[in-house]
Amino acid sequence: MPRTLVTGVIGADTHIVGNRILSMALEDAGYRVVALGALTPAADFVRAAIETAADAILVSSLYGQGELDCRGFRDACIEAGLDDILLYVGGNLVVGRQPWAEVERRFLDMGFDRAFPPGTRVETALAALAEDFAARDARAQ
């Protein structure tokens, strides 16, 4: 059975094009994609993940406010019983020139399993998904 991924652009962010391209690429790679589109509140990612029994949530943020929007995301998942769901975030996550390692650290501390900088290629995300799902399968056995 294919894995289910929830995608969307979080917060008051209307940048939908990159997220669409990502969603199409994920579908081509054999994933079942639940694309929530632009302007998606954090709570809607969680609700959709529950109904669709999603294996991962991929959050996009392009307008620099991602840090505010994503605060408490993992906690919301835990509250909803999705303790172990795989969480990725990517895009233009912060405003200004900040060293990526610091930005990444902040998002990992928020409970995301991976964070991706601007300009990440789809192949990189696909490889990360394959690796993380394989690790989970190994852990489950």
Added chain:
Amino acid sequence: MKAALLVDFGSTWTKLRALDLDGGTLLGSAQGPSTVTSDINVGFDAALRALAERLRGLPDFAYRLASSSAAGGLRMVTIGLVRELTAEAARQAALGAGARLVGSFAYRLTASDVAAVAALAPDIVLLCGGTDGGNREVILHNAHALAASALRCPVVVAGNREATDEILALLDDGERFVTAAANVLPAIDTLDIEPARAAIRDVFMRRIVSAKGIDRVHAAVDGVLLPTPAAVLEGAKLLADGIGARAGLGALVVVDPGGATTDVHSIGTGEPAAAGVIRYGLPEPYAKRTVEGDLGVRHNVSAIVAAVGVEAIAADAGMTVAEASTALDALESRVETLPGNAAERALDETLVRAAVDIAMKRHAGTVETVYTAQGPVQVQRGKDLSAVKHVIGTGGAIVHARDPASVLAAACADARDPQSLRPRAPRLCVDAHYMLYAAGLLAQVDRAVAFECARRGLRIVKE
């Protein structure tokens, strides 16, 4: 002449409409008391005698069809997973099937939830949860909980298709009727309530009607086909859609303020009327029914007064606050009261206006401006009804109002509330002879004549 008899077994009255099928006109109407708790035939026979007197004998009826809201209506409990998603889709399906929702549950049913469902003693339970290929665990958990409970009412299963077979096997223990329909929310962005609605109607027709003793009238009618609110919704849909060659009225709204609830039906996609508006939330049903259980113009007088304020009601009715308070108290203590003098009628219409205003505000969608880094964006929740061309009032409170246009105007857009997407400049009509339910019933056998009857039954009160 070919004729049809359309019967509505209501909670208080048994209403009859005799229609001429050749001309699509109303031959006559009559009513008798509702006697479903003793012998339903007593009230029905009384109504039929009254009709025979009026028509100087009864024609041969080609069709004798009935709807019913008697014996508490179609009492339903809905169960879904996430409150805003499958649990909401389940509610929409049940309301669209004409049900009276007595309970709605979400997530895993707890022991006390199951006890509450059993205590509610619904006629039908609608069990949903999970998109197709999505969550199976919760709907299975809830099916196990229902299977182990004392509840024996029919269950319609309309959740994740991957769980359906297992649930049918689980619940079908010989004592309980269980049937399956397609998922009400097959994908997160797809609402599909029509199959569940059809399944609910089927269970209503085959099982609930006899369970409530309404089928004892079977010799006199061919069938009790629909719960009355579903018949009204069918009539509204027919009016909006038309039939092949005859164009319908297009998107429309029907408001029905009653003693215990205020119902609003809207037919139309509710897509944004303006370009560039982003829709948010669960997709909306094309034929949508909402029921406001706190806006009955008799049973919930105090709730309406609390929402609007006694000062506003007194001013609208042309009374002093003291006079209005006394009259409102009297209304609530004697719910059967019909308005007598002019002051009482004015007060009554004020209440009806307030109920229609609030019910329509809840039914219609909203639009708000969200400021993003890329500039302001319009975000729409619910249905955009601003371009709707017809608002139709049905039920005694509107039909017998002195000024039905002023009551229906309360359903329309209000400059003080620009976010509410209510009809901006509709034609206002009254379903003068209570033909919508009759047309909805007749549509089950002859859509063309039914459309004609519904259309002719409309009286325009404001262009």
